[in-house]
Amino acid sequence: MEYRIDSQGERAVIKIQGVLTFDDHEKFKGVVKSITGDDAKQIEINLTETKMIDSAGIGMLLLANDKAKKVGKSVQLSGVNGHVAKVVELSKVDQLIPII
Amino acid sequence: MPVVKEMLLEDPAYEAEMQHSDDSRILVVDDLRSSRMLIGAVLAAAGFTHIDYASDGVEAMAKIRESRPDLLVLDIMMPNMDGFEVCRRVRNDLGLDIPILVQSGIQEAEERVRVFDEGATDLVSKPINAAELISRVRVHVEHRRLLLNLRQYQNRMEEELRTAEAMQISLLKTDEEALAITEPRGAKLVSHYQPSNKLGGDLWQIFPIDEDRFGLLEVDLSGHGVTAAINAFRLHMLIESLTENRGDPAKWLGDLASNLYKLLPVEHFATAFYAVYDKRTQILEFASGAAPAPIVLRQDGGHEALDASGMLLGCADDTVYESRRVQLNEGDRVLLYSDALVEDFKDMDKSLSEDDVADISKKILAGRDITDFPARIIEKVFVDPSEIMRDDLTIILMEVS
Numbered sequence: 315m316e317y318r319i320d321s322q323g324e325r326a327v328i329k330i331q332g333v334l335t336f337d338d339h340e341k342f343k344g345v346v347k348s349i350t351g352d353d354a355k356q357i358e359i360n361l362t363e364t365k366m367i368d369s370a371g372i373g374m375l376l377l378a379n380d381k382a383k384k385v386g387k388s389v390q391l392s393g394v395n396g397h398v399a400k401v402v403e404l405s406k407v408d409q410l411i412p413i414i
Numbered sequence: 415m416p417v418v419k420e421m422l423l424e425d426p427a428y429e430a431e432m433q434h435s436d437d438s439r440i441l442v443v444d445d446l447r448s449s450r451m452l453i454g455a456v457l458a459a460a461g462f463t464h465i466d467y468a469s470d471g472v473e474a475m476a477k478i479r480e481s482r483p484d485l486l487v488l489d490i491m492m493p494n495m496d497g498f499e500v501c502r503r504v505r506n507d508l509g510l511d512i513p514i515l516v517q518s519g520i521q522e523a524e525e526r527v528r529v530f531d532e533g534a535t536d537l538v539s540k541p542i543n544a545a546e547l548i549s550r551v552r553v554h555v556e557h558r559r560l561l562l563n564l565r566q567y568q569n570r571m572e573e574e575l576r577t578a579e580a581m582q583i584s585l586l587k588t589d590e591e592a593l594a595i596t597e598p599r600g601a602k603l604v605s606h607y608q609p610s611n612k613l614g615g616d617l618w619q620i621f622p623i624d625e626d627r628f629g630l631l632e633v634d635l636s637g638h639g640v641t642a643a644i645n646a647f648r649l650h651m652l653i654e655s656l657t658e659n660r661g662d663p664a665k666w667l668g669d670l671a672s673n674l675y676k677l678l679p680v681e682h683f684a685t686a687f688y689a690v691y692d693k694r695t696q697i698l699e700f701a702s703g704a705a706p707a708p709i710v711l712r713q714d715g716g717h718e719a720l721d722a723s724g725m726l727l728g729c730a731d732d733t734v735y736e737s738r739r740v741q742l743n744e745g746d747r748v749l750l751y752s753d754a755l756v757e758d759f760k761d762m763d764k765s766l767s768e769d770d771v772a773d774i775s776k777k778i779l780a781g782r783d784i785t786d787f788p789a790r791i792i793e794k795v796f797v798d799p800s801e802i803m804r805d806d807l808t809i810i811l812m813e814v815s
Contacts, residue, residue, distance in 0.1 A: 336637070368757070369634070369636045369685065372636075373637075373681040374681060376680060376681060376683070380680045403723065404704050405685070407726070410729055
């Protein structure tokens with residue numbers, strides 16, 4: 315997994331590239347840190363270039379969502395496609411994190 | 415040994431360290447008595463208290479066999495058996511990984527490489543430089559001590575993990591116990607469970623509801639290893655305590671989900687499939703939270719994947735599930751499995767679709783009974799046996815009789 319953050323005032327877009335699995339646990343902490351530390355109130359996690367996600371990956375998205383909520387911010391998912399879309403659909407993640 | 419004292423005193427940094435005593439057992443091997451005495455005196459002055467000596471390779475091997483020293487200081491050119499041969503025998507014949515410090519006057523790069531090829535750990539130049547010898551011996555003795563500690567720790571951990579694994583497997587029903595529940599209720603069942611890295615987060619359970627119905631549950635907790643296993647134990651207790659609504663899959667799964675929500679930390683959750691089979695109607699009623707879609711293998715050769723979509727368990731407080739139904743007939747089979755059977759994270763194009771799983775299963779089951787199905791599908795799917803350990807694997811096959 316690689317990620318890039320584009321922050322523009324109130325809004326930040328975090329692009330996740332590659333695969334998001336158990337092995338990316340440590341790296342993803344950086345994403346969570348920047349969500350809580352950044353000035354932006356609205357965070358969009360863009361998954362356009364995320365090729366694959368496993369259950370631990372879903373867990374990380376939920377964690378990011380939870381941490382954001384606790385500091386009064388909101389998370390949205392975007393660019394959900396391919397394998398990721400299948401997993402998201404099967405697990406009904408959209409009921410927990412809005413998808414745009 | 416006034417010479418040694420002088421050598422050491424030239425370097426004040428070593429004066430301070432000389433007081434530390436170290437009871438590592440060191441074997442000094444050299445055919446020259448004067449060399450042995452010099453090395454011994456340097457080491458003794460540096461605080462090493464257990465030093466033994468051998469005057470050639472043969473004597474060295476005898477002493478190594480007998481007393482297993484912690485470190486060798488070894489000369490190469492010796493009568494009877496040279497240092498190269500000692501290295502080879504220590505590594506190959508005795509299989510020991512003790513540090514071997516070769517003292518050598520060899521200058522040519524090729525020969526020095528050979529010393530390492532034969533199994534030496536390090537080189538000290540000859541004539542002996544006291545400070546160099548002491549620091550190298552200290553480094554290797556310390557390194558070995560850490561290695562031994564680590565190995566001891568690892569052995570203990572492995573032992574404990576094995577115990578925990580046995581405890582975890584004992585939570586699961588054996589095929590005999592499962593059959594005792596399902597057979598009077600019109601179904602046969604075989605199962606297989608294999609945890610990844612010794613401990614896993616998969617769990618399946620079966621319980622009688624009344625004379626005609628039984629409930630079948632398959633849960634996959636996120637994560638692997640100790641955390642997932644501890645959660646699996648807690649989940650097991652939870653399942654046992656949720657005795658109400660067992661006949662109503664959607665309701666029961668909802669109860670399980672809200673209890674798991676209280677139990678699990680936010681980034682952990684579970685996928686689950688819960689079904690109730692009724693022998694009077696031969697209907698399987700089920701509810702699911704993002705479980706891999708179970709496959710109905712029809713007696714006539716057809717198949718269908720069940721709709722197993724639904725919210726993950728443990729992420730929200732009041733999740734609502736939907737009960738769905740499928741009509742089964744005599745000879746129909748239902749296959750439940752954890753995602754480890756189908757997912758290939760190295761090459762996602764190699765992941766199996768539900769149709770793939772159905773086709774493989776049909777081939778395996780053609781004209782056979784279901785008894786050895788789990789072993790046979792594992793053999794078919796996992797061409798590389800090491801891949802099995804990536805994730806917990808559960809396979810359950812039920813047959814309407």
